[in-house]
Amino acid sequence: GESVGLHLPTLSVQEGDNSIINCAYSNSASDYFIWYKQESGKGPQFIIDIRSNMDKRQGQRVTVLLNKTVKHLSLQIAATQPGDSAVYFCAEKAGGSYIPTFGRGTSLIVHP
Amino acid sequence: NAGVTQTPKFQVLKTGQSMTLQCAQDMNHEYMSWYRQDPGMGLRLIHYSVGAGITDQGEVPNGYNVSRSTTEDFPLRLLSAAPSQTSVYFCASRLRGDNQPQHFGDGTRLSIL
Numbered sequence: 121g122e123s124v125g126l127h128l129p130t131l132s133v134q135e136g137d138n139s140i141i142n143c144a145y146s147n148s149a150s151d152y153f154i155w156y157k158q159e160s161g162k163g164p165q166f167i168i169d170i171r172s173n174m175d176k177r178q179g180q181r182v183t184v185l186l187n188k189t190v191k192h193l194s195l196q197i198a199a200t201q202p203g204d205s206a207v208y209f210c211a212e213k214a215g216g217s218y219i220p221t222f223g224r225g226t227s228l229i230v231h232p
Numbered sequence: 233n234a235g236v237t238q239t240p241k242f243q244v245l246k247t248g249q250s251m252t253l254q255c256a257q258d259m260n261h262e263y264m265s266w267y268r269q270d271p272g273m274g275l276r277l278i279h280y281s282v283g284a285g286i287t288d289q290g291e292v293p294n295g296y297n298v299s300r301s302t303t304e305d306f307p308l309r310l311l312s313a314a315p316s317q318t319s320v321y322f323c324a325s326r327l328r329g330d331n332q333p334q335h336f337g338d339g340t341r342l343s344i345l
Contacts, residue, residue: 152330152331161339163336163337164322218263218282222267224273
């Protein structure tokens with residue numbers, strides 16, 4: 121499998137628990153934020169996004185929270201399942217820029 | 233739709249060889265980009281394109297060339313492979329507009345001996 125999880129921050133949870141993955145972003149001009157999930161051997165997969173005029177957005181079992189004051193983004197996964205085990209990346213993009221900047225990622229391990 | 237398709241999935245090269253990594257998308261996305269992913273370093277942008285005939289450099293462009301002759305295709309060329317270019321390469325595409333997420337291929341795993 122992939123070795124992309126090496127040296128990454130790791131979050132270990134039990135199946136059924138709620139997971140919270142955090143991300144600090146760097147550019148105060150960023151106004152669009154995206155969370156991606158990357159499973160072993162696969163490319164990053166879009167999960168959820170949020171614009172800077174919002175502080176919370178919900179999807180299916182996932183919620184993204186944005187705190188612009190402290191430049192912090194979090195991804196909450198409800199009732200975490202073994203299939204949620206993956207590396208999660210946050211990305212930020214400033215208005216007018218073409219391509220987002222990615223964080224280093226967090227490895228989520230879900231124990232049955 | 234197939235989405236973003238990358239070929240080959242795996243490749244081993246010798247130092248000094250050249251090769252082209254292929255990327256094609258069938259979603260009529262204007263923007264395309266290439267990243268490399270190394271352990272613990274996240275995704276680093278190599279080159280990107282905002283439309284046919286337009287390319288620009290990203291964070292780590294040295295040793296790589298790109299061209300964008302069609303909307304669908306965005307090949308990445310390694311001119312003279314070096315062991316430092318051993319990595320996993322991802323291609324991504326997205327629609328024009330400020331708040332559009334990227335869609336990624338499943339990567340090309342490249343080893344340079």
